[in-house]
Amino acid sequence: MDVIFAKQKTLYAPTAPSLKSVSLKIKLNRNVHQKKRSYADLVKRLSKTLDNTVQIFTLDHIKYSNNKYPFQKIILGVHNPRRVLISAGIHGDEPAGIETICSFLESSRYKKHLDQWEITILPCINPYGFENDTRENHESKDLNRLFKVHNPPLEVKLAKSIIEPSYFDMTIELHEDCDSHGYYLFQKSNTPNGLEIGVKIIEALKGVISINSDKTIENMPAEKGIIHRIKDINQMEWWPMAGYSLSMKAVHCLTLETPTMLPMATRVQAHLLAIDQALMCNHQ
Numbered sequence: 001m002d003v004i005f006a007k008q009k010t011l012y013a014p015t016a017p018s019l020k021s022v023s024l025k026i027k028l029n030r031n032v033h034q035k036k037r038s039y040a041d042l043v044k045r046l047s048k049t050l051d052n053t054v055q056i057f058t059l060d061h062i063k064y065s066n067n068k069y070p071f072q073k074i075i076l077g078v079h080n081p082r083r084v085l086i087s088a089g090i091h092g093d094e095p096a097g098i099e100t101i102c103s104f105l106e107s108s109r110y111k112k113h114l115d116q117w118e119i120t121i122l123p124c125i126n127p128y129g130f131e132n133d134t135r136e137n138h139e140s141k142d143l144n145r146l147f148k149v150h151n152p153p154l155e156v157k158l159a160k161s162i163i164e165p166s167y168f169d170m171t172i173e174l175h176e177d178c179d180s181h182g183y184y185l186f187q188k189s190n191t192p193n194g195l196e197i198g199v200k201i202i203e204a205l206k207g208v209i210s211i212n213s214d215k216t217i218e219n220m221p222a223e224k225g226i227i228h229r230i231k232d233i234n235q236m237e238w239w240p241m242a243g244y245s246l247s248m249k250a251v252h253c254l255t256l257e258t259p260t261m262l263p264m265a266t267r268v269q270a271h272l273l274a275i276d277q278a279l280m281c282n283h284q
Contacts, residue, residue, distance in 0.1 A: 050074065054074060059161070062128065070127075084170045095264075098174075100267075171254065183270055185201060189253070201256075209270040210259070252278075256274050
């Protein structure tokens with residue numbers, strides 16, 4: 001789960017919980033994600049998926065103990081007129097986004113967008129978190145709170161290095177929310193007409209996944225599954241990745257949140273449809 005421009009969600013209620021309720025909460029959270037994963041297997045899976053027309057780069061390595069994780073970037077449709085950045089795995093305990101990217105590539109779903117889009121993909125920003133099923137990286141840091149700090153972790157530095165000034169027409173970040181009962185999204189644009197993208201995404205998903213239609217999501221006003229009344233980035237003490245993208249004049253920034261409680265296949269299908277809709281409606 002991510003909160004673009006709100007306070008980080010607290011684990012417990014403001015009033016002091018009982019030991020029983022704390023124990024139950026911890027148990028429930030552990031039951032959401034149990035199985036640890038192999039980042040090396042993910043890298044192999046991605047390399048087998050891509051043909052010689054696709055560019056894949058290892059920008060650096062995230063080193064922890066005896067582990068050395070290649071931080072990878074994939075580019076499809078180089079030099080096409082519009083540019084999108086799709087990213088996943090900044091929170092390691094949200095695997096649906098990474099699985100979405102694998103499916104997007106393995107099914108060649110991306111090819112229908114290559115007439116318009118140069119697609120840059122960061123398949124897994126937090127390799128340690130992915131392997132160990134943790135939100136944070138190996139330094140116990142939430143990477144998506146550190147895009148404004150002077151000297152962030154290497155994962156953030158590498159992600160920032162890709163987001164050049166006025167380069168991307170759109171950024172799409174894939175997340176999950178273990179507390180939400182339905183799909184929702186954050187949207188912020190540097191143009192006045194950007195909200196229609198989010199509206200079309202939610203409309204397209206209604207027959208596939210439940211939509212979180214609460215009037216307040218993450219303590220922020222929401223309208224039919226869309227949070228767009230977002231604080232100006234210049235007033236924020238910290239930036240998530242979307243905040244940094246906005247500061248670098250990306251035109252549209254979307255953060256997509258699928259409910260962890262639903263089956264993986266449903267979550268992936270919803271994210272795939274949302275990506276398709278975003279890339280189609282933005283150039284109509």
